[in-house]
Amino acid sequence: MSDLLRIGSLGVSAYRGALATIGDNVANAETEGYSRRDVSLRETAVLGPGMALYNNITALGGVQIDAVDRAWDAFRATDARRAGADSARSSAQTRWLTVTETALDTGTAGVGARLTAFYTSADTLAADPNGAAPRRGMLMALDDVTAAFRTSAEGLEQAAKGVSAEAGTTTTAINNDLQALANVNTAIRRVATGTGSRAELEDERDRLLDGLNQKMSIDITLDAKGAASIRANGPGGPVLLEGNVAAIVQSRTAADGRIALSTTFAGETSTLSPAGGSMAGLVSSATAIADRRIALDSIANDFAGQINSWSANGLDKAGNPGQALLTTTGAAAMALNTSDPDMIAAAAPGGAANGNLLLLQSQRTESGAEARHAELVTQLAQQLLSNRTQESAFKARHENSLAARDEIAGIDLDREAAELLRYQQAYNGSAKVIQIARETMQSILDIF
Numbered sequence: 001m002s003d004l005l006r007i008g009s010l011g012v013s014a015y016r017g018a019l020a021t022i023g024d025n026v027a028n029a030e031t032e033g034y035s036r037r038d039v040s041l042r043e044t045a046v047l048g049p050g051m052a053l054y055n056n057i058t059a060l061g062g063v064q065i066d067a068v069d070r071a072w073d074a075f076r077a078t079d080a081r082r083a084g085a086d087s088a089r090s091s092a093q094t095r096w097l098t099v100t101e102t103a104l105d106t107g108t109a110g111v112g113a114r115l116t117a118f119y120t121s122a123d124t125l126a127a128d129p130n131g132a133a134p135r136r137g138m139l140m141a142l143d144d145v146t147a148a149f150r151t152s153a154e155g156l157e158q159a160a161k162g163v164s165a166e167a168g169t170t171t172t173a174i175n176n177d178l179q180a181l182a183n184v185n186t187a188i189r190r191v192a193t194g195t196g197s198r199a200e201l202e203d204e205r206d207r208l209l210d211g212l213n214q215k216m217s218i219d220i221t222l223d224a225k226g227a228a229s230i231r232a233n234g235p236g237g238p239v240l241l242e243g244n245v246a247a248i249v250q251s252r253t254a255a256d257g258r259i260a261l262s263t264t265f266a267g268e269t270s271t272l273s274p275a276g277g278s279m280a281g282l283v284s285s286a287t288a289i290a291d292r293r294i295a296l297d298s299i300a301n302d303f304a305g306q307i308n309s310w311s312a313n314g315l316d317k318a319g320n321p322g323q324a325l326l327t328t329t330g331a332a333a334m335a336l337n338t339s340d341p342d343m344i345a346a347a348a349p350g351g352a353a354n355g356n357l358l359l360l361q362s363q364r365t366e367s368g369a370e371a372r373h374a375e376l377v378t379q380l381a382q383q384l385l386s387n388r389t390q391e392s393a394f395k396a397r398h399e400n401s402l403a404a405r406d407e408i409a410g411i412d413l414d415r416e417a418a419e420l421l422r423y424q425q426a427y428n429g430s431a432k433v434i435q436i437a438r439e440t441m442q443s444i445l446d447i448f
Contacts, residue, residue, distance in 0.1 A: 004437040010044060010062035011430025017065045018423040021196070022416055029411040033207035035070050036411050037199055039423075042066040067194025070202055073408040078220075080401040081210060085217035085276030087398040090391040092281025093288075096163055097384045100289055103155025104296075104377050105148070111296075112377065114148040115303075115370045117141050122360045125346060129354040130317070135341035142307070142325065146334040149300045153331035156293045160257030163289065167259050167282045170215050171251040174279070177212040178230070178246035184208065185227035186244045193226075202226060216249075217276030238263045238270040251279075256293065259286040288383070293331075295376050300331035303369035310363070314345030314356030321345070322356070 018039040028034040044062045106112065121141040125134040184205045191198045205228060212218060212230070219237060221229045230241040240247045240263060247265035249272065254260065259282060261272035274280040304326040311322035322345025328334040348355025364370055 004440075005434060007062040008430050008433035008437060010064055011433065012427060014041060014064045015423050015427035015430060019420065019427060021068055022420045022423060024196075025411050025416050026413065026420075029413060029416075033203055033210070034411075035072050035199070035203055035206075035409040037196070038069045038071060040066040040069055040194075068196045068199055069194065070199040071409050072202070072206075073405065074222075076401070076405040076408060077206065080398070080405045081213040081220075082217070082276075083394065083398040083401040084210065085213050085280075087391070087394040088214045088278040089217075089276050089281040089284075090387060090394045092166075092278040093285055094384070094387045094391045096159060096282070096285035097288060097380065097387060099159045099162065100156065100285075100292060101377075101380055101384055103159055104152055104292070104380065105155070106377055109148060109151070111145070111148040111152055111299075112370065112373050114141070114145045115373065118145050119361065119364055119370070122357050125344070126354040126357040129346040129357060132341065135317075135344055135346075138344060139336070139339070139341045143336045145303075146326065146328075146336050149296070149328075149331040149334045152296055153293070153300075156289055156296065157257075157332065160286065160289045160293070163282050163286045164253040164257065164259065167251045167253070167279065167286070170279050170282065171249055171261075174212060174215050174249050175246070177208050177215070178241050178249070181205065181208050181212070181228060181230070181241055182244045182246040185241075189225045189227055198226075213277060215277045216274040216279045232263065232272055233275045238272055239265045253286070254290075256290045257286050258290045259283045288380075292376065292380065295372075297330040297332075299369050299372050299376070300328055300334050302372075304328040304334060306363050306369070310356065310360055311345045313348075313359070315347040315349055316345050317342040319347075 018041070021037045021039050025036055041063050044064050104110065118138070118141040121134070121138040125131070125138045128134050184201060188198070188201045188205060191201060205226070209218070209220060209228060209230075217233055218240065219231045219234050223229065227243065228241065229243075230239075231237040232240055238247070240249070242265070245266070247263045249261065249263045252260050252262075261274065261279070261283065263270055263272045274283065307326050308324040311325050314322045316322055323337070323343060325337055325343070326334060327337055346357045347353045348359070352358075
């Protein structure tokens with residue numbers, strides 16, 4: 001009779017644990033990073049023959065929880081991480097290229113529109129070279145050009161600073177994730193497999209790996225105990241984590257805004273060039289912004305040189321040789337040297353009063369400031385369009401890969417409801433066994 005009680009009590013205990021596991025699944029159905037738990041049950045060892053209520057044929061043993069299994073598919077998880085890294089890289093690039101496009105301003109206040117307005121004002125002055133109003137209009141238009149260059153340069157500088165700041169924040173987050181994973185590695189090696197605690201640690205490990213991979217594409221190897229070893233990019237990349245020792249990742253921003261990454265592990269420093277993740281997008285964006293700052297400075301310097309050379313070849317309203325109208329050491333420093341409209345060298349020496357103005361239009365060539373700025377803007381627009389197309393494709397692929405992973409690890413409330421009902425009935429059955437055993441025992445005792 002005591003064996004019947006034992007069978008019932010084991011069943012109650014096992015099914016209570018199973019119900020608790022199903023309850024955890026239901027409660028965490030919307031929890032990010034939680035993987036469904038399955039309960040494995042097994043029969044307990046039976047008592048040997050010769051004991052009360054037993055013979056050599058009867059084998060009543062009971063049931064107990066063998067393991068709490070975590071639903072997970074390593075292949076689908078790896079595919080989701082790979083797609084996530086591509087999506088994060090493309091998203092970062094799109095975000096900062098959009099900021100860059102805004103800084104270059106293709107509107108009426110942008111460099112391109114202001115250059116066109118300047119050359120148009122020169123045509124207007126050429127029709128009335130001695131008119132005060134056209135002279136003021138041309139000088140104001142030239143001042144607007146300098147303001148547009150400065151505004152664009154400032155916008156690109158702020159974009160570069162923004163990328164650098166985000167790279168610094170991302171680097172800190174990467175180091176925090178690596179250290180947290182090192183701690184999880186230590187803990188996971190101490191916990192037995194097939195337990196709820198082990199499943200929680202594996203959830204935390206994979207959540208951290210997903211987050212790290214969103215920042216920088218990684219190659220992951222799990223040892224027999226479930227601890228993760230990580231390298232950057234691929235199997236031959238720099239070591240980021242080994243056991244409970246994490247590397248230190250550093251980001252440095254050059255004077256022109258370009259970002260360089262390095263990692264130090266066990267005293268050895270290696271160059272780091274992430275192939276995916278948001279950090280890869282930031283490094284690429286920083287390079288793109290730096291290239292456009294150089295291009296804008298070149299356009300500004302060449303334009304200032306052309307205008308000053310043009311002015312030196314003409315005569316101002318007083319008949320004096322034209323002076324340098326612009327000062328610049330780059331787009332950010334471009335400035336107008338005079339506020340006197342009479343300083344405009346409209347006349348050609350020994351020629352017409354508008355002779356030099358007519359020569360100004362010769363600057364509007366394919367190598368002139370207008371055309372070069374238009375090309376700069378067009379190239380960025382094409383790159384941004386291509387990147388947005390890629391971002392959309394990568395995002396769709398990432399969502400599909402997450403859906404495929406969740407087919408295994410996700411929570412289906414209908415399924416959980418069925419499991420809950422099944423284990424509830426089994427729990428009630430085990431409780432009934434205990435009740436019958438007690439009633440039977442009491443009936444036997446009542447005989448005496």
